[in-house]
Amino acid sequence: xxxxxxxxxxxxxxxxxxxxxxxxxxxxxxxxxxxxxxxxxxxxxxxxxxxxxxxxxxxxxxxxxxxxxxxxxxxxxxxxxxxxxxxxxxxxxxxxxxxxxxxxxxxxxxxxxxxxxxxxxxxxxxxxxxxxxxxxxxxxxxxxxxxxxxxxxxxxxxxxxxxxxxxxxxxxxxxxxxxxxxxxxxxxxxxxxxxxxxxxxxxxxxxxxxxxxxxxxxxxxxxxxxxxxxxxxxxxxxxxxxxxxxxxxxxxxxxxxxxxxxxxxxxxxxxxxxxxxxxxxxxx
Numbered sequence: 001x002x003x004x005x006x007x008x009x010x011x012x013x014x015x016x017x018x019x020x021x022x023x024x025x026x027x028x029x030x031x032x033x034x035x036x037x038x039x040x041x042x043x044x045x046x047x048x049x050x051x052x053x054x055x056x057x058x059x060x061x062x063x064x065x066x067x068x069x070x071x072x073x074x075x076x077x078x079x080x081x082x083x084x085x086x087x088x089x090x091x092x093x094x095x096x097x098x099x100x101x102x103x104x105x106x107x108x109x110x111x112x113x114x115x116x117x118x119x120x121x122x123x124x125x126x127x128x129x130x131x132x133x134x135x136x137x138x139x140x141x142x143x144x145x146x147x148x149x150x151x152x153x154x155x156x157x158x159x160x161x162x163x164x165x166x167x168x169x170x171x172x173x174x175x176x177x178x179x180x181x182x183x184x185x186x187x188x189x190x191x192x193x194x195x196x197x198x199x200x201x202x203x204x205x206x207x208x209x210x211x212x213x214x215x216x217x218x219x220x221x222x223x224x225x226x227x228x229x230x231x232x233x234x235x236x237x238x239x240x241x242x243x244x245x246x247x248x249x250x251x252x253x254x255x256x257x258x259x260x261x262x263x264x265x266x267x268x269x270x271x272x273x274x275x276x277x278x279x280x281x282x283x284x
């Protein structure tokens with residue numbers, strides 16, 4: 001059965017304008033079921049997941065891209081991550097007694113937002129996202145404009161059932177035969193409604209929006225929720241905590257137990273595990 005969670009690239013022929021479309025159903029539901037998210041928080045998380053997929057599609061290497069926000073409002077933490085092979089995960093932490101706001105800025109309050117790019121090989125990069133716009137999409141558009149100097153338009157929507165998005169970009173050094181193309185397709189894209197993005201397949205949507213343009217749509221790619229946690233990575237986190245702290249926890253609790261914040265996988269480490277981690281051998 002074809003995946004209900006799909007990503008597709010497209011280009012406008014004979015131009016430097018490219019685009020991408022994504023729609024999530026099963027993965028969005030699975031991530032949203034990890035906590036009792038209020039509607040406003042779950043939908044903003046859905047927008048962030050969609051944004052992470054669209055933005056990661058511009059990377060030229062293997063790794064991950066994450067959208068992260070820390071705030072002092074009812075929504076304390078927002079994090080969405082996508083890998084080069086379209087595996088996503090995400091979470092939000094919130095004050096369940098205070099979530100009554102529905103706007104992006106009111107939910108987060110004062111705080112910072114960043115894009116973190118983590119190659120499988122090489123150094124991690126983090127860029128600060130300005131919080132000057134009224135929506136998550138608007139803030140990320142400004143990030144591209146300031147940090148990447150790439151004109152970008154993002155349209156992000158989510159409801160209780162799914163999440164979807166559309167991205168348009170004009171590549172650097174663009175010199176289209178049709179100078180009005182960028183302005184024209186942006187004007188057309190701004191007419192898109194939430195229901196269209198959330199319900200229509202990519203071919204139907206793009207034809208409805210851009211039927212007077214020549215659009216080439218590439219093959220669809222599946223998107224899936226998949227957590228990258230593992231016992232080995234969790235041991236790596238314990239190693240970073242340090243030998244003294246780990247043995248202190250062992251003395252107090254007899255073992256070290258950790259839960260993944262994304263998928264709730266449970267990991268338990270006894271003294272043999274910690275001995276092996278720090279000395280390379282065990283007593284038994």
